[in-house]
Amino acid sequence: MFWATFTLGLVALSASFVSAVDPYTGGDTSGCGTAHLFDGLPRYLSLDTGGTTRSYWIHLPSDYHPDQQYPVVFGFHGRGTNGEFFYQDTHLSMPRFSANKIMIYPDGLGRAWAGPEYAKASVEQDLQFVWDMLAHVRSKYCVDSARIYATGFSNGAGFLDTLACNATVGGEFAAFAPASGVYYTEPDGACEPARTPMPFLEMHGQADGAARYAGGRGTGGTLPQMSDWLALWADRNGCGDPTQEDSDGGNVHYISYDCKGDQGAGALQHWRVDDMAHVWPALHINLSQDGQGYGPAPISASILSMAFFDQFVRPA
Ligand SMILES: *[C@@H]1O[C@H](CO)[C@@H](O)[C@H](O)[C@H]1NC(C)=O
Numbered sequence: 117m118f119w120a121t122f123t124l125g126l127v128a129l130s131a132s133f134v135s136a137v138d139p140y141t142g143g144d145t146s147g148c149g150t151a152h153l154f155d156g157l158p159r160y161l162s163l164d165t166g167g168t169t170r171s172y173w174i175h176l177p178s179d180y181h182p183d184q185q186y187p188v189v190f191g192f193h194g195r196g197t198n199g200e201f202f203y204q205d206t207h208l209s210m211p212r213f214s215a216n217k218i219m220i221y222p223d224g225l226g227r228a229w230a231g232p233e234y235a236k237a238s239v240e241q242d243l244q245f246v247w248d249m250l251a252h253v254r255s256k257y258c259v260d261s262a263r264i265y266a267t268g269f270s271n272g273a274g275f276l277d278t279l280a281c282n283a284t285v286g287g288e289f290a291a292f293a294p295a296s297g298v299y300y301t302e303p304d305g306a307c308e309p310a311r312t313p314m315p316f317l318e319m320h321g322q323a324d325g326a327a328r329y330a331g332g333r334g335t336g337g338t339l340p341q342m343s344d345w346l347a348l349w350a351d352r353n354g355c356g357d358p359t360q361e362d363s364d365g366g367n368v369h370y371i372s373y374d375c376k377g378d379q380g381a382g383a384l385q386h387w388r389v390d391d392m393a394h395v396w397p398a399l400h401i402n403l404s405q406d407g408q409g410y411g412p413a414p415i416s417a418s419i420l421s422m423a424f425f426d427q428f429v430r431p432a
């Protein structure tokens with residue numbers, strides 16, 4: 117089966133990439149050594165950030181060990197929903213996706229993330245929220261600061277681009293995996309990523325009516341064409357020419373770039389699915405697919421994003 121082969125391939129690759137790089141060893145580990153209740157169950161936390169109370173869900177592995185440093189994955193929801201919807205829709209907390217990771221599902225202010233015109237928070241406020249969540253999580257839980265990642269859907273995916281373009285806050289992350297993103301803050305002349313490359317895996321449907329592949333006017337401003345978005349990150353990441361593999365009878369196109377740096381191999385990847393609508397891609401119909409009248413997708417964003425993250429660390 118295509119998926120089994122592909123996933124095994126990634127696992128084989130990941131060992132060689134990671135060993136070639138010295139991982140970052142800084143970062144607050146004061147949250148290590150404390151046992152918690154509710155391991156393996158979602159927990160709702162709140163914090164003060166810039167004078168506002170904001171909230172997020174956290175999910176620890178069911179066999180959480182207080183002295184083990186865990187990778188952390190943030191999942192940013194789409195517009196009009198919240199962190200709880202995102203984890204229910206993506207199933208990302210299930211052990212088959214994230215057995216060894218701490219999952220974080222933040223709530224957007226007014227159910228949206230900064231960047232588009234409809235957002236309630238400014239870019240500065242939402243970046244500050246991410247910064248403050250990181251400090252909050254590290255002070256309570258045992259975090260491997262070389263392995264902090266972010267995924268998201270639609271408006272939440274678009275926010276990952278904004279995050280990666282900010283050297284201070286985005287620099288805390290090792291890789292990004294947006295699905296069906298609305299990249300309203302691109303092209304951003306002020307995009308100053310912390311490192312080259314900032315690894316990105318993007319998944320997008322060509323039949324997406326909300327985050328249109330061809331770009332143009334969206335509900336929150338002007339969207340870039342996806343080909344232009346890819347070219348921007350290929351340039352920022354110092355990538356060479358891409359390779360393309362087509363599958364599923366020509367419906368699925370996998371585009372991969374090798375870029376600059378020790379972790380440059382595959383540091384920019386894109387899955388284009390011709391018949392796919394505005395959904396979180398999943399092999400079994402989930403809530404976002406059901407809402408769009410779209411059936412099972414030929415790719416799984418929950419599998420692909422986690423496998424992508426396992427290939428990258430924040431370097432020393
Ligand atoms: C990044 O975001 C923070 C928080 O909004 C801001 O203070 C900072 O100026 C931004 N830019 C850079 C380059 O870090």
Ligand SMILES: CC(=O)N[C@H]1CO[C@H](CO)[C@@H](O)[C@@H]1O
Pocket residue numbers: 204205206207398399400401402403406
């Ligand atoms: C409505 C819903 O959530 N449907 C499915 C989403 O996908 C998972 C598997 O990844 C199914 O278990 C759900 O039933």
